[in-house]
Amino acid sequence: MRGLILAVMTCVYSVGALAQESAYADLDACTKDEQIRLTAKGAAIGLVTGLGGALFSGKKDKALKAAAIGAAAGGVAGFATAYYTAIDNCNKKNPQWITESSLVRDPSKSYQQVKKEHGYQAREGIKVHLNDVKVPASVQPGERFAIDTIFDVMTPTDAETEVVFQRKLFVTTDGKEAEMPFPSASSATRVVEAGRSKETIQLPTPPDAAKGTTYRIEISAAAGGKPPTMLSRSVNVI
Known part of the structure; x- marks a missing residue:
């Protein structure tokens, strides 16, 4: 069986x-x-x-x-x-054709450990904290690379809640940065369990991307009607 x-x-x-x-x-x-x-x-x-x-x-x-x-x-x-x-x-x-981001529970820490790490109290209401956004240091032209967003969600009743993600992409060539349309869902609302989770999305780079081009990704997350928290990471074309 x-x-x-x-x-x-x-x-x-x-x-x-x-x-x-x-x-x-x-x-x-x-x-x-x-x-x-x-x-x-x-x-x-x-x-x-x-x-x-x-x-x-x-x-x-x-x-x-x-x-x-x-x-x-x-x-x-x-x-x-x-x-x-x-x-x-x-x-x-x-x-x-839009590839849905994958969302998994991160087993590295229990929910109780997450709450202890942040000193969370129920009176704080719904809270989301961005721990890290992981990307490779460099990519080849035409390569797809993963963006891993690791975040913690805490709620007064330990229940799941909605988290709103916003994603932005900026490209720097010849010292000038310009914002590009994000090549997937630039905004997404996900229902997330309380605790630590990881969301992964894939980002493509142009096949003719010039060496030295820098791609900067901004990821923000918000929950419970509170202002979003944001992290930014960069990837270089080699």
């Missing part, structure tokens, strides 16, 4: 993983098309003379590169802006 349950769980996990990979593939294909459209629209026609021929020949990678070069020369916001705007547009057209 135990073997059967394990087999079923493995099957469910495999199906879920395949569905996620399929959604990634569909999103990537849509993003490429949308990015070509955005960069070509923003650039002067004379600066992307190679774009028409590349599209006519069906070579999207070549067309994307030509559009990106034209966009940069034409003075539009840049390749990263087009990339994340393209993802945002594709997600709006196909909301089923």
Whole structure:
């Protein structure tokens, strides 16, 4: 019986993983098309003379590169802006492609230990505390990386409660930082058990991201109608 349950769980996990990979593939294909459209629209026609021929020949990678070069020369916001705007547009057209963040209970500390660590008293009401936001120090162009948000939730009755997450993405190139559309749900409300939990989301980087580009992620969490707490972390492209 135990073997059967394990087999079923493995099957469910495999199906879920395949569905996620399929959604990634569909999103990537849509993003490429949308990015070509955005960069070509923003650039002067004379600066992307190679774009028409590349599209006519069906070579999207070549067309994307030509559009990106034209966009940069034409003075539009840049390749990263087009990339994340393209993802945002594709997600709006196909909301089923948005990958849901995973949320798990962190077993490293019991709820009683969490309350003791914060000196929590029931009279404080509902309270959420961001402990850490973990990201890798560096990524390769085109790589997806995990953002792990570790947080504590405390409530007067030890009951679960709603936590509102806000996520922002900033990209720095040539010393200039610009905010980008967050390539997943920029805002999410999750029902969370009292105690320590970890939320994980995946963030993509542009395949043509330049070395030295910095991606800064801001994560905030709020509960019980109180002001949010926020943490910021950065990742460098190498």
